[in-house]
Amino acid sequence: MFTLIDNNKAGQNILNLRKGLSMTQAELSSLLGVSHQAVSKWEQGDCLPDIGVLLKLGRVFGKSVEELLLGESVSGGSASETIISPPIGLPDxxxxxxxxxxxxxxxxxxxxxxxxxxxxxxxxxxxxxxxxxxxxxxxxxxxxxxxxxxxxxxxxxxxxxxxxxxxxxxxxxxxxx
Incomplete structure (x- = not known):
């Protein structure tokens, strides 16, 4: 099934993921090799990242391209994928x-x-x-x-x-x- 990509939803998702890692737009742009203005445009829904940049974004955030663009989990992952539970409780x-x-x-x-x-x-x-x-x-x-x-x-x-x-x-x- 074909799903239209909502630039605003994708941008909001990128913004939330970036803030979830406590990163600035400049820090993310440096990792991706783009300008901080490009990151700002994505987050505002003005445009979407190129496919090569989307793949890098996926690696940075641990998400698939579909999850980045659609903001939802995509089922059908391989059996070798493992969720690692982070430590809970007091700081080590x-x-x-x-x-x-x-x-x-x-x-x-x-x-x-x-x-x-x-x-x-x-x-x-x-x-x-x-x-x-x-x-x-x-x-x-x-x-x-x-x-x-x-x-x-x-x-x-x-x-x-x-x-x-x-x-x-x-x-x-x-x-x-």
């Missing part, structure tokens, strides 16, 4: 201390973009770092695991700590550090 003291150390070592814009909204929790012999989206979890793993893992090992006093980078969204992005 280890992750709180790790964030303080990380904040001292990287620029404020990078910290706010990649570490704001993250959570951490030790589960047995594994320490899980939870990010708001699959894209953010992958980015933390690729760009910052060499910073995060030694800090966590120092705080926990455990050498060769097993660290996994996971998304709080609908995609399992386990990566070992």
């Amino acid at each position: 003291e280890v992750w709180t201390e790790a964030l303080e150390r990380i904040q001292d070592r990287i620029s404020p814009p990078s910290f706010n973009t990649w570490f704001k909204g993250t959570k951490g929790k030790q589960l047995g012999e594994t320490y899980c770092v939870y990010s708001p989206s699959r894209f953010a979890a992958e980015w933390l793993y690729q760009r910052y695991s060499t910073l995060i893992v030694p800090i966590l090992e120092d705080i926990t006093g455990t050498s060769s700590l097993k660290v996994e980078f996971c998304s709080m969204g609908a995609w399992d992005t386990n990566r070992k550090g």
